[in-house]
Amino acid sequence: MTRNKQIRLASRPSGWVTTDNFTVTEESLTDPEDGELLIKNIFMSVDPYMRGRMNDVKSYIPPFQVGEVLQAGMIGEVAVSRNKDYAEGDIVFGMLGWETFSVSDGMGLSKIPKTSAPLSYHLGILGMPGMTAYVGLHKIGRAKPGETVFVSAASGGVGSIVGQLAKLHGCRVAGCASTDAKVAMLRDKFGYDAAFNYRNSTCLLTSLREICPDGIDIDFENVGGEIFEAALWSMRPNGRVVMCGMISNYNDDELQPGPRGMMSIIGKNLTIQGFIVTNYPEASMEYVKKASSWLEDGTLEYHETIAEGIENAPLAFIGMLKGNNIGKQIVRIADI
Amino acid sequence: MTRNKQIRLASRPSGWVTTDNFTVTEESLTDPEDGELLIKNIFMSVDPYMRGRMNDVKSYIPPFQVGEVLQAGMIGEVAVSRNKDYAEGDIVFGMLGWETFSVSDGMGLSKIPKTSAPLSYHLGILGMPGMTAYVGLHKIGRAKPGETVFVSAASGGVGSIVGQLAKLHGCRVAGCASTDAKVAMLRDKFGYDAAFNYRNSTCLLTSLREICPDGIDIDFENVGGEIFEAALWSMRPNGRVVMCGMISNYNDDELQPGPRGMMSIIGKNLTIQGFIVTNYPEASMEYVKKASSWLEDGTLEYHETIAEGIENAPLAFIGMLKGNNIGKQIVRIADI
Structure with a gap:
C-alpha cells in the first residue's frame, strides 16, 4: 500500500541550516473525508523566505513548528476528490506539506490551467x-x-x-x-x-x-x-x-x-x-498574462535547478541558501 | 564707519565641531554695484544640515569651503538697493553669509510679506x-x-x-x-x-x-x-x-x-x-498658508531659542548639535 513520506522540522536551526534540522517520517495514507481531497504532490518550490519560518518569530506568515511537516508552494494532481469543486486529475497549486501526498479541504488551493508551459514553471516564472x-x-x-x-x-x-x-x-x-x-x-x-x-x-x-x-x-x-x-x-x-x-x-x-x-x-x-x-494581486495577474505570451514567443528565458525526490528537499533547500542553484530551485516529487 | 563682521570656516571638524573650527573676521563694507543690494542681516537660522556642509562631501548642497564665510538661511533688511526689484526697507529671506551685512545680486532671495507673525518665525514655523x-x-x-x-x-x-x-x-x-x-x-x-x-x-x-x-x-x-x-x-x-x-x-x-x-x-x-x-514647493506653500492662520488663532504653539550676536553663532550651532535648544535655534544679529 502506498505510504506518505514527509519531511518534518526536527529542531530549529541556530545559524546555518543542516540536515540534522530535518527528519523523514512515513505514515500510511489517510482517505480524504467529505469535502476533502487527496493530492499527489509533483513539484515543490524551494524559496529563501522558508528560512525565516524556521525561526520562532512572528512575521507575515507563522513559523514552522518543531515536529510538524514543513510547508512549501506545491503543485500536485488531485488523486481522490470528495470536494465538489475539484475533480480527480485536476492540477492544483497550494501551500502544502513537504510530503508525497497531501490532504486538503480546498482552502487556498488554485487550479492550474493547461497551457503549453511546463507545469513546474507555475512555481517560478509563472508563479x-x-x-x-x-x-x-x-x-x-x-x-x-x-x-x-x-x-x-x-x-x-x-x-x-x-x-x-x-x-x-x-x-x-x-x-x-x-x-x-x-x-x-x-x-x-x-x-x-x-x-x-x-x-x-x-x-x-x-x-x-x-x-x-x-x-x-x-x-x-x-x-x-x-x-x-x-x-x-x-x-x-x-x-x-x-x-x-x-x-x-x-x-x-x-x-x-x-x-x-x-x-x-x-x-x-x-x-x-x-x-x-x-498584496498586489492585480499586478500579479497582469504579469502572468504577459509572461505566458513572452514565454511562448521566446522573449523570456527560464532556468531551473531540479532536485529529485522529497527526501532530497532538505539538501536542495540548504544548497539554495548557499547559492548552489542557478535559476529557480525546485524538487520533483513525482512524475506527472 | 560700519564694518562687516563675518564667521568663516577655519578648518573642517573631525568629529565634534569646536569653536576652533570657526574664525571671526572683520572687513569694511563694500558698496553694492549696479544690480546688487546691501542687506543688513537680522535673524540667522541654525540648522542640523549645516554640519554636513562642513565636511568635504558632495551632496545636494555643496560643502562649505575652508577660509570662506559660512552660509545660513537669513532674514535681513535691504539697506542699500541698486536692484530695481528691491527697495530699501524690504525684508528678505535668502541663503546668505554668517555675517552682519551681505551683498546679493537678488538671485534666490525672496521678499517676506508683512504679517502679524514675528519676523523670526519665517526661519522656523513659517519657513x-x-x-x-x-x-x-x-x-x-x-x-x-x-x-x-x-x-x-x-x-x-x-x-x-x-x-x-x-x-x-x-x-x-x-x-x-x-x-x-x-x-x-x-x-x-x-x-x-x-x-x-x-x-x-x-x-x-x-x-x-x-x-x-x-x-x-x-x-x-x-x-x-x-x-x-x-x-x-x-x-x-x-x-x-x-x-x-x-x-x-x-x-x-x-x-x-x-x-x-x-x-x-x-x-x-x-x-x-x-x-x-x-522638491515639494506646492505642499510647502499650502502649509505656509495653513500655518499662518493656525498661528493667528492660537492653534499652533511655537518656541524659539535665541542666541544674541553673530559672534555667538558658532556656540549656538554647537549647542544645537548637542541638543541644548528647545524649539527652533536662531541667532539675532541685529534689531529690526
Missing part, C-alpha cells in the same frame, strides 16, 4: 517568483526606461527574471552572482548588460562601480549585508531600493547591523521599500 | 523647518487619522511642529527628547500624548513600547543611531519611516552602521524614505 520580480520592479521600483537596475543574487529564482523584465522595459541591467558560470549565464542567457562574481571581488564598491559607472537607479535587493551597503553607496539621486530579500542574513544567529552611511537616504532622496507580493 | 514637518508628515509619511506617529528630537525645530501637525490631523503622537524639561514641554505645550527622556532610558526599546504600546505607524526620524533602531523594531505592518535627519551621526568621524534587523522592512512591508523639502 510567485515571477510575480515578485514584476511587482518589485514596476510597482515598488517604478522602473523607467533608461534607468540602471542592479540585481543581487541575479541568477536566482527571482533575479534571473528581474533582469529580463528590466531589459524588456528599456533599462540598463547589471547584477552580481556567486560563480563565474552564473555570471556568464547572466550575460549570455538572461540578457544582463554587465555582471560580476562577488566572491572574486576584493572591493564590492569598486566592482559595482565598474559595472554601473553612472550609479544605480534601482537596487533590486535579494542579498543584504555588504552587497546592500555597496549598492546603497552607489545609488543615484532619487533612487529606489526594492527590498526583496536578505539571504546573506537568513542564517545569522544574531541580528546584523544595517549598511553604514544610511544618511545618504536623506541627501540623495532615496526610498527603501519592502513588499509582500500577495 | 523651512515648518515645511519640512508638513511635507514629511503628509507627503512622505502619508499620515492617516488614528495612526501613531513617533518623533525623535521631538522638541527641536522640526519635531515640535511635527507633533502638533500630527495631532491636528487626528494622529496619536509620541516623542523623545534629551531632558526632562523638554519632555514636560512636549506634553504641556506641544500636545504630545506621551514622551520620554532618552538620556534617562536604560532600554530604548522598552521606553518606546511604554509610550507606543501598539507600535508605530510613522517614525519621523530626526536622530538616527540607537533611537532609529528602537523605532524600526517597533514599527507596525505597512509603517513608514520619514527619514528627515540623523543628528546623532553628524559628528561621527567614521560612518556608523545602520540599525540591526533591517529584514523587518520586508516582513512588515515598511518604507524608509528620505526627502528634500525644496
Whole structure:
C-alpha cells in the first residue's frame, strides 16, 4: 500500500541550516473525508523566505513548528476528490506539506490551467517568483526606461527574471552572482548588460562601480549585508531600493547591523521599500498574462535547478541558501 | 564707519565641531554695484544640515569651503538697493553669509510679506523647518487619522511642529527628547500624548513600547543611531519611516552602521524614505498658508531659542548639535 513520506522540522536551526534540522517520517495514507481531497504532490518550490519560518518569530506568515511537516508552494494532481469543486486529475497549486501526498479541504488551493508551459514553471516564472520580480520592479521600483537596475543574487529564482523584465522595459541591467558560470549565464542567457562574481571581488564598491559607472537607479535587493551597503553607496539621486530579500542574513544567529552611511537616504532622496507580493494581486495577474505570451514567443528565458525526490528537499533547500542553484530551485516529487 | 563682521570656516571638524573650527573676521563694507543690494542681516537660522556642509562631501548642497564665510538661511533688511526689484526697507529671506551685512545680486532671495507673525518665525514655523514637518508628515509619511506617529528630537525645530501637525490631523503622537524639561514641554505645550527622556532610558526599546504600546505607524526620524533602531523594531505592518535627519551621526568621524534587523522592512512591508523639502514647493506653500492662520488663532504653539550676536553663532550651532535648544535655534544679529 502506498505510504506518505514527509519531511518534518526536527529542531530549529541556530545559524546555518543542516540536515540534522530535518527528519523523514512515513505514515500510511489517510482517505480524504467529505469535502476533502487527496493530492499527489509533483513539484515543490524551494524559496529563501522558508528560512525565516524556521525561526520562532512572528512575521507575515507563522513559523514552522518543531515536529510538524514543513510547508512549501506545491503543485500536485488531485488523486481522490470528495470536494465538489475539484475533480480527480485536476492540477492544483497550494501551500502544502513537504510530503508525497497531501490532504486538503480546498482552502487556498488554485487550479492550474493547461497551457503549453511546463507545469513546474507555475512555481517560478509563472508563479510567485515571477510575480515578485514584476511587482518589485514596476510597482515598488517604478522602473523607467533608461534607468540602471542592479540585481543581487541575479541568477536566482527571482533575479534571473528581474533582469529580463528590466531589459524588456528599456533599462540598463547589471547584477552580481556567486560563480563565474552564473555570471556568464547572466550575460549570455538572461540578457544582463554587465555582471560580476562577488566572491572574486576584493572591493564590492569598486566592482559595482565598474559595472554601473553612472550609479544605480534601482537596487533590486535579494542579498543584504555588504552587497546592500555597496549598492546603497552607489545609488543615484532619487533612487529606489526594492527590498526583496536578505539571504546573506537568513542564517545569522544574531541580528546584523544595517549598511553604514544610511544618511545618504536623506541627501540623495532615496526610498527603501519592502513588499509582500500577495498584496498586489492585480499586478500579479497582469504579469502572468504577459509572461505566458513572452514565454511562448521566446522573449523570456527560464532556468531551473531540479532536485529529485522529497527526501532530497532538505539538501536542495540548504544548497539554495548557499547559492548552489542557478535559476529557480525546485524538487520533483513525482512524475506527472 | 560700519564694518562687516563675518564667521568663516577655519578648518573642517573631525568629529565634534569646536569653536576652533570657526574664525571671526572683520572687513569694511563694500558698496553694492549696479544690480546688487546691501542687506543688513537680522535673524540667522541654525540648522542640523549645516554640519554636513562642513565636511568635504558632495551632496545636494555643496560643502562649505575652508577660509570662506559660512552660509545660513537669513532674514535681513535691504539697506542699500541698486536692484530695481528691491527697495530699501524690504525684508528678505535668502541663503546668505554668517555675517552682519551681505551683498546679493537678488538671485534666490525672496521678499517676506508683512504679517502679524514675528519676523523670526519665517526661519522656523513659517519657513523651512515648518515645511519640512508638513511635507514629511503628509507627503512622505502619508499620515492617516488614528495612526501613531513617533518623533525623535521631538522638541527641536522640526519635531515640535511635527507633533502638533500630527495631532491636528487626528494622529496619536509620541516623542523623545534629551531632558526632562523638554519632555514636560512636549506634553504641556506641544500636545504630545506621551514622551520620554532618552538620556534617562536604560532600554530604548522598552521606553518606546511604554509610550507606543501598539507600535508605530510613522517614525519621523530626526536622530538616527540607537533611537532609529528602537523605532524600526517597533514599527507596525505597512509603517513608514520619514527619514528627515540623523543628528546623532553628524559628528561621527567614521560612518556608523545602520540599525540591526533591517529584514523587518520586508516582513512588515515598511518604507524608509528620505526627502528634500525644496522638491515639494506646492505642499510647502499650502502649509505656509495653513500655518499662518493656525498661528493667528492660537492653534499652533511655537518656541524659539535665541542666541544674541553673530559672534555667538558658532556656540549656538554647537549647542544645537548637542541638543541644548528647545524649539527652533536662531541667532539675532541685529534689531529690526
